[in-house]
Amino acid sequence: MTTSASRTAVAARPPGRGRRAENKEKNRRAILRAALDLFARKGFFHTTTKAISRKAGIAEGTLFNYFPTKEDLALYFFEEELAGIIGWYGAQPRLKEAGLPEQLFAIVHRFLERLGPYEDFIGAVYLRALQPRSKLSPLSLPSQERNLRYLRFIRGVLAEAAAAGEIPEVGDLGAYAFALFHLAVITYWLQDRSAGKEQTLALLDRCLKLATAMLKKGGWEW
Amino acid sequence: MVNPPPQPGVLARGLRLGKLGLSLTGSYLGYQAQNLFLGENEQRQRRFQEESSRRVRRELGSLKGVAMKLGQLLSVQTRALPEAAIRELAGLQMQAPGMHATLARARFKAALGKYPEEVFRTFEPEPFAAAPLGQVHRAVGRNGELLAVKIQYPAIRTALENDLRLLRSATLPARVTGHFPGSILDEVRRGFLEETDYLHEADNLEFFGRGLRDLAYVSVPQVRRDMTAECVLTMSFIPGVVLDAFLEGRPPAGLRNLIGERVLELFYFQLHRLRALQADQHPGNFLFQPDGRIGLVDFGCVKRIAFDVTTLIRGCAARSWRQGEAQAREVLGLIFGARTPYARARKMLAVLEVAAGILFPEGRGADPVVDFGKGELLEVLGQAMGKAVRDKVTNPEFAFVSRAELGLYSLLHRLDAKVNVRAVWERVAALEVTGPWRWPETTAHRKAKGRKPLVLPTS
Numbered sequence: 144m145t146t147s148a149s150r151t152a153v154a155a156r157p158p159g160r161g162r163r164a165e166n167k168e169k170n171r172r173a174i175l176r177a178a179l180d181l182f183a184r185k186g187f188f189h190t191t192t193k194a195i196s197r198k199a200g201i202a203e204g205t206l207f208n209y210f211p212t213k214e215d216l217a218l219y220f221f222e223e224e225l226a227g228i229i230g231w232y233g234a235q236p237r238l239k240e241a242g243l244p245e246q247l248f249a250i251v252h253r254f255l256e257r258l259g260p261y262e263d264f265i266g267a268v269y270l271r272a273l274q275p276r277s278k279l280s281p282l283s284l285p286s287q288e289r290n291l292r293y294l295r296f297i298r299g300v301l302a303e304a305a306a307a308g309e310i311p312e313v314g315d316l317g318a319y320a321f322a323l324f325h326l327a328v329i330t331y332w333l334q335d336r337s338a339g340k341e342q343t344l345a346l347l348d349r350c351l352k353l354a355t356a357m358l359k360k361g362g363w364e365w
Numbered sequence: 366m367v368n369p370p371p372q373p374g375v376l377a378r379g380l381r382l383g384k385l386g387l388s389l390t391g392s393y394l395g396y397q398a399q400n401l402f403l404g405e406n407e408q409r410q411r412r413f414q415e416e417s418s419r420r421v422r423r424e425l426g427s428l429k430g431v432a433m434k435l436g437q438l439l440s441v442q443t444r445a446l447p448e449a450a451i452r453e454l455a456g457l458q459m460q461a462p463g464m465h466a467t468l469a470r471a472r473f474k475a476a477l478g479k480y481p482e483e484v485f486r487t488f489e490p491e492p493f494a495a496a497p498l499g500q501v502h503r504a505v506g507r508n509g510e511l512l513a514v515k516i517q518y519p520a521i522r523t524a525l526e527n528d529l530r531l532l533r534s535a536t537l538p539a540r541v542t543g544h545f546p547g548s549i550l551d552e553v554r555r556g557f558l559e560e561t562d563y564l565h566e567a568d569n570l571e572f573f574g575r576g577l578r579d580l581a582y583v584s585v586p587q588v589r590r591d592m593t594a595e596c597v598l599t600m601s602f603i604p605g606v607v608l609d610a611f612l613e614g615r616p617p618a619g620l621r622n623l624i625g626e627r628v629l630e631l632f633y634f635q636l637h638r639l640r641a642l643q644a645d646q647h648p649g650n651f652l653f654q655p656d657g658r659i660g661l662v663d664f665g666c667v668k669r670i671a672f673d674v675t676t677l678i679r680g681c682a683a684r685s686w687r688q689g690e691a692q693a694r695e696v697l698g699l700i701f702g703a704r705t706p707y708a709r710a711r712k713m714l715a716v717l718e719v720a721a722g723i724l725f726p727e728g729r730g731a732d733p734v735v736d737f738g739k740g741e742l743l744e745v746l747g748q749a750m751g752k753a754v755r756d757k758v759t760n761p762e763f764a765f766v767s768r769a770e771l772g773l774y775s776l777l778h779r780l781d782a783k784v785n786v787r788a789v790w791e792r793v794a795a796l797e798v799t800g801p802w803r804w805p806e807t808t809a810h811r812k813a814k815g816r817k818p819l820v821l822p823t824s
Contacts, residue, residue, distance in 0.1 A: 237466070237490070245465040252471055338595070339475025341519035348468050348519070 187267040244351040466490030476594035511602035552761040560665035563598035569664035603660035605652025625782020633793040644765035646772030668765040702760040737777035
């Protein structure tokens, strides 16, 4: 894939209105679906753009118009996943009644579950994200924009728990801390070879219960 | 107060276990010494016991794993611990810290590839019972059948292995002196780790389901293989209530005695006829119904009896050791194993006489009915176990049989049952032994790390 600046601009542009924009979004999703399917079956590095375009039913040149690089594809994938999780969480009435450890567990677990088939892809994305000039780097603007949406979402969940008296007010710092923890869990999950990733489940469950218990006991003062 | 959740890793669990061990044994030993030399009043004793038992429960409850199992083992021995400690520990049996619904569902999906609601018509997200290594949920199958779904805590096997490693280090001095042979630890390890594999438990359930068919009053859950995996066990729902709830209903003496007789018959039946024993006979694993029917659940821990247990019980009933040296050697050899020197094993004859005297009263005018409510048998067995450790005559073959036996007598004691043990034993002993055993190897079992299932012979 190329890394031309003009193509990047196309990929980063927010979806517009009208039929054309709708079609564009449809194509993006078709490409992402095709790419993810091939990543899951052949692995990230062994999947060619030719194979993706063939599977998506578009010309290879058109593919580059949408996603000039694999990084753009990854960014779009994470955007979609985040939007999907926020939407999914809002539609879970039972979780609204659950305790905070379960709510946060459900969010991270849902995320991991969605990433499950694309472990190889996610691993590759992690490596790319370590490069400072990468669009996947946590310091890049597209990543920052997505992170902000994520942080606002988590801040909302924590604020609801605080309003219910389950934990003290933790403010923005609470959301940041959880975001770091979430990242750490994904890193652990990537190298977890236990059956059904049970070590990750255990770690996630224990950490969340421990953190909530500590917050309940003494807020940030513990 | 909020209990801290369990810490992963050998070191953290080690520290916690160590803290429990040191704080409890330290203070208990200190108290014992004080008691010996200074004497103690009852109130202080009770206060001490309650403090200790609270500490035990807090520490064990947060550990799960081996400590949880040991907690159960201890709580079964109602005569070996003070009443206050038993009350606290009893909570461990049915109130293990639970998984929330999301985690339970995640475990189910990881094991079977689908969420419970995709498999069952209904699935209750809240568990109705806690198992030592997991929890049990009610469900209704696609055909309307009531089901119990046991789901295991994540990574519990690793946690158990960590604890067992720790236990091995902690018991090094006792192993060196010969008071706690390494073979016992191996046996404990085998039993505990087997419990973590629900496929193995499914084999056990099927084996006992067929084996206990002749006892019409016993129900064993039927396995649903299509919804069972290594950490999820789906089985038919067995109605009934656990002992505490049963006793709360103030059952009449006749019913308590009937159930006592049946529980004992079930025990002897397993030993004599099946040569295999459900070795986790704590009260939570028995479900009682008002008509005297008994549900036996949780077959994670099963002991295959490799020695001639029929001759042993017959010998005890007839006090065969009195007939001569050869008979004494035979009985003691069966109990303490061929490796234990006869001279050392012989020291246990006196305790054996007492135990046999309680279970199988002899002599003219002796009442054949044993009153388990008195609890003297538990006391004798507790003393016998202590003596066996002191005299270095422990036998790994008995690690789980003794546990089951204590569980049984404890259950009968709490039932306050009166049972003619000799009559029950003779009724069972008249039945044919179903053995010898076959241990077929199937793909599933080869996969399950070479563990072999129990299979009833077809002939």
